[in-house]
Amino acid sequence: MRRRLIHSTLAVVLVVIAVFGVSLLVIEARSIEAGARERVQSEAARLVAVVESRLVAGEQVTARSMHNAVPSDRHVVIDLAGEAPFTMGDRPEGGVISATETGAHGEAVTVQQSAGAVSDGVLRMFLIILAVSLLAVAAAVLLAVRQANRLAAPLTDLAETAERLGSGDPRSGRRRYGVPELDRVADVLDTSAERIARMITAERRLAADASHQLRTPLTALSMRLEEIIGTASDREAVQEEATIALAQVERLTDVVQRLLTNSRDPRLDSAVSFDLDEILIQQMEEWRPAYRSAGRAIVHSGKPGLRAVGTPGAVTQVLATLVENALMHGDGTVALRTRTTGTQVVVEVADGGPGVPPELGSRVFERSVSGRNSTGLGLAVARDLAEADGGRLELLQQRPPVFALFLSRDTGAGSG
Structure with missing residues (x-):
């Protein structure tokens, strides 16, 4: 490349x-x-x-x-x-x-x-143009090498990271390259690395639990079978030992079932009730310097004290994507609004920019679809994260743009 x-x-x-x-x-x-x-x-x-x-x-x-x-x-x-x-x-x-x-x-x-x-004048002009052209070629070579290294090196590093993840090595590079699209890919790979690390930890825990919890019933079952063999001539003894062995098998089945149930996707275990205002305040504090540098503002309004059910990390990443998208492609003040609808809480992210082109519409969430000369990866990843967390991400309005994140509401909490 x-x-x-x-x-x-x-x-x-x-x-x-x-x-x-x-x-x-x-x-x-x-x-x-x-x-x-x-x-x-x-x-x-x-x-x-x-x-x-x-x-x-x-x-x-x-x-x-x-x-x-x-x-x-x-x-x-x-x-x-x-x-x-x-x-x-x-x-x-x-x-x-x-x-x-x-x-x-x-x-x-x-x-x-x-x-x-x-002819002498033309020759002098030719030599001047030739010298300028050679300088331009030299400058182009330097800039091309620099730009190629700037783009190829991060891609090579990301490819190595992806290959490492595919081989089962969950180490995360935590490197950023100064290119928003590449940094976004690095964020996704880091998140995947964390999930793979959790899955590997769960598998290792499952193997350790299995070796510990299955050893005892298997040993007991082996002893019962040996006793059945030793008392093959005594029908009543054989029947008694066989009944006990069958009970051992049933207990062994229960152990296996419990181990398999406990080794479910770690994301299912991380769904908790959390305060939505904490995440919104954290996002505003994180992004306010960037908006201030751009001469823009980010504000928060709506219903306070709402609690949602899900994975705080995934919700944070989805909101960060929307806020970043509004900073890069939007204009004016970015407003984060919270409200409820039925059994769901809704977080709306709106700005005063030109919004989504009419020809794109809801296709803006498809991978590699973008109307702003970007990769089109951020919103697709955000939608996947929202759906994996039991919610959904929608485009409520194209001009000016309004994106909404729907999450399950914690019905056991007060309305605030």
Whole structure:
């Protein structure tokens, strides 16, 4: 990926340099040539004026008298009416730029300049453009390498983290990269690592409990079977021992069932009754500095003292996603409002921004769907967390946006 990013960046830079560099060189070459022609034309007009003024004054116009008026790097042909033309300066070789002007007394002045001067000017301009292009390529290489490392390194680290999680290693990197989308992925991987760690702990606890609690009934069952074998000739003894062994099997089944029941998904055991205001206050305190830096505010209103049933950590993560989404894509004051509806408590997150585009609607919760040039991962993960916690996340209003998190209400608590 790093190589592809560098190559693509360089390709874009080279195309831009080729298009604009060639265009600039053509324009400058024409400008240099046009400037040279204008200078020669102006020189011819000036010399005609000098010749005409001297003719009016009755002076003779000769190569000697015009020596000081003609530049040394020009080839000039002066043709007076009724006289043989005379030349001044060396005749240029190769291509020339020529201009002829005539006066009121029939005199004509032709000024010629070597086209090599234009070629030299174009060459100098080409060298300047080439030097600037090389500097641009060098800068593009440095920026491309830096950007590729900035993007590829976090992705490589996240891939290693995901591979580590897939192999059963729940260690969490707790690294952040300064890219909101990548940091969001890192948050999800850290949460997954914690869940995997809890599951591994539960499995280890199950194995330890099983080895301890199953050993005794299995030992007792083995002893009963040995006694059955030893008393095979005594039918009553065999029947008695078999009855006892069957009871041992039933108790063993109960032990296995209890162990399996206790090893359920740890998320089911973490659902508790919690104070919703504590989480909202914690979120406001956590996000208030970021909103203050952006020149915005975050406020809390609604019904106080509500208690919900669920996982506080998951609810916190869902609300953090909504608040972060409002900071990145919304505008104005962000309002957190609490209310009740039936047996549920509702937390609404609203802002004064442009909201969700009409063509997206509820599809905003689908993975990789986004209308704001982002990854579209945050809301999808938040919805999954809400549903896994027994709640739901909905878009109540598109413009201005209003998102609502529905949670089970603790009916045993007061309404506050």
